[in-house]
Amino acid sequence: MKIKTLAIALCLFSLPFAASANPTLLEKTRQEQQIQKTHNAEREAGFKLTEKEVRAKRNALIAERNRLQRETELLSKSFSKNENKLAKLEEQLRLETGSLGELFGVVRQAAKELDTEMAFSVTGADHSNYDAVVNEIVAAKALPSITQLNGLWLGMTEQIQASTELRQVSVPFINGEGHQSVVQAYRLGSMGLIADQGYISWDGKRHVATPYLKQPENGPSVSVMSQLNESGLQAVVVDPSRGVMLEQLANSPELKDRIEHGGVVGKIILGLLAVGAVIALFRGVKLMMIRQQIKAQLKNPTKPGNNPLGRVLNVYSKAQNRSVEALELRLLETIVDEQQGLEKGLSMLKLLAALAPMLGLLGTVTGMIETFQVITQFGNGDPTVMAGGISMALVTTVLGLVSAMPLLLAHNVLSTQADNIRNILEKQGISLVAEQAEKAGSAA
Template sequence: MKARILSTVLLCSLASFATHATDELAQKASTDRQQQQQVEKQRRAEFNLTEKELNALKAELTAKRDQLQSETDALAKTFGENENTLARLEEQLRLETGSLGELFGVVRQNAKELKSELHFSVTGVSENTHSAVVDDIVAAKSLPSMPQLTGFWQSLLEQINASGEVKKENVTLINGEGQKQQVEAVRIGALGLVTDNGYIEWNGKRGDAVEYRKQPEQGPTLSSLASVLSGDMSNVVLDPSRGIMLEQLAHTPSLSDRLQAGGVVGKIILGLLAVGLVIALVRGVSLANARRKIAAQLKQPENPGDNPLGRVLAVYNKEQNRSVEALELRLLEAVVDEQAALEKGLSMLKLLAALAPMLGLLGTVTGMIETFQVITQFGNGDPKVMAGGISMALVTTVLGLVSAMPLLLAHNILSTQSENIRNILEKQGIGLVAEQAEKTDLEPVGTPA
């Protein structure tokens, strides 16, 4: 009975606990459902707000697009109208100006040429009263006016007249010390300015002049132009290039400049040439004296003198009592001695003639090495940088060839003279041997030799 009661109580307790738990779960579920609905409501409200903002932004952008489109249409319309107006105005300008545009181009081109002439020609020494008009025409962007055209024509006329004048002018000259001084000069048309020291180079930009580094031969001076001022131009050295040829004249090297460009090798070659010429001169004089004495000795063979042929004849006179073979050997000995004396120095002359081109080649190689070193350091953009090495290379080559040619010619001439003298000595020696042989054949048998 008690057990049943306990069971009943336990069941009631469990039912009450289950009911209470169910209520709590239902209440919790209801609370979660309310919170979820509230979150969804909040999110829906935010979405609606975002949608309104986007719609408002879209409407704003659409309005701006429509405004820009309308402005673009208005600008396109205005651009088209402006193009039509510009085309009509251009056509009207073309019809109204006619050939004046071409005339303006010709006038402006000639004005530029005249401006350059006034600034750089020696006629710029004389004042041109209409040079400002020329500058205005060159800088103008519209058609020149009639006063400008008149001034341009008068400036051209002044320039033409100045190019035919021989006139004294006062010129600002910069001397070698860089000091400016006023000197009197004669302007020969548009060709040049001449002072007491010759031609001077006019600089139109600075308005002064400097002297040329080198004057032409028999060039004019201020004192020699008295006849020119009177109109006689027959004896005046003129530069038709207006100074270009005079500038190039300063760059023309003299003989000393060329020899200086040869360097040490060039000096050695010249030294060899001098030694060779001295040897050739000495040997030439000696051989000429020998030929003259031999020619005189041939006329008097019975009186041997102090000359190559006389010494050979003296051997014959001493050896008359010898056999033919002994006489022949003695004469050959004398001829060989004389030949050695005649050819003395010729081998050295030949050596110098062969050595000079080799030294020239050495100078060429040295100059090219220097040129390549300069190219390595500075590049090959400026030819003046390489000019020194190339000049040395070419000058030494020329010096070597120039030295070798006269030395070879002198060696050939002297060798020919020596050979001719040797032939005369051998011919005379053979004759003496033949004469001795004839005497031996004519002697009676038993006669002592």
């Protein structure tokens, strides 16, 4: 530190000598010092001016704050005064209106109900004379006038009269292909509209009619309604729910729809049922014919025919000169051959009967997997999203059980018939062996 101070002192001490040695450098140094002083003076003046401006702004803001506080106090007093005045006026209005306030609420409620009725009922297809009055009452903030009350009453009367009418009307109609036209229809009171294809759905918001996806059995048409309008007496299928039941009718699946819900597995099960039914029918007819042939053969045992019993008798006639043991073996061989013919196809029936419920279980598992995949993708908030997988799971189970039961029944019936025929053949074979043994014993 001392060394640094000594160096500075030497420099200051050497300046006069340098200045005397170089007057130009000294003059330049003085000019720079003068410029520096001028610059410092300007900065100080700027600082003082900025301080004045800040103080002025601060004073202005304080004054504005005081003014706003005064205005807030005045507004608060005015608000309290107006609130008290409003409370007194409301109490005065309540006392002066009396029961008219309740009347206003009842009128508005009735107007809302009538507005909903006119918007969605089929009577809106040809009755809309008081829509404006009803809308005014619904949107009103004050008591309705006498004119508005009369309009509301006339609108309600109009709807009541329209609900008792059978009238032919012209309505805009959009078919299933999206083409719009004007069709003639009958309005059955406030229950529904009936066109050529049956009931049609009325959209009061768009003021247009659309067809239902499915019509009820023996549903009415324009021709039926014309007869009803002329004769005054005709049986007609009506929907008192104003279209709700007709819309739900489309959700009730038919047999074809249920089969479609079963998917590929369901169709395979039905294919197995068809194959089993063909086999069962063919074998049933065949066994019935064999049974009739055996009955006819039993009545004429001396003439063997082309049937199982005839072939057994034919073996006996050819082996009469053989021993009893040889005859018994030949008859047993023939009966076994006939038994194979009698039971032909029954093992396939049994296999199909066992395979059908297993395929149903496969469809159930597949449907549940699909349902879980849908839940993973879309969540379980909407049941209709999961309906496809659940339908497949349930329908395939039902189809598997329904297919297995008749196949099992057919297998049991046909097996019983084959066993009965085999028993007849065995009984006749034993009698023939016994007869041969008696002959051999008498000869000995």
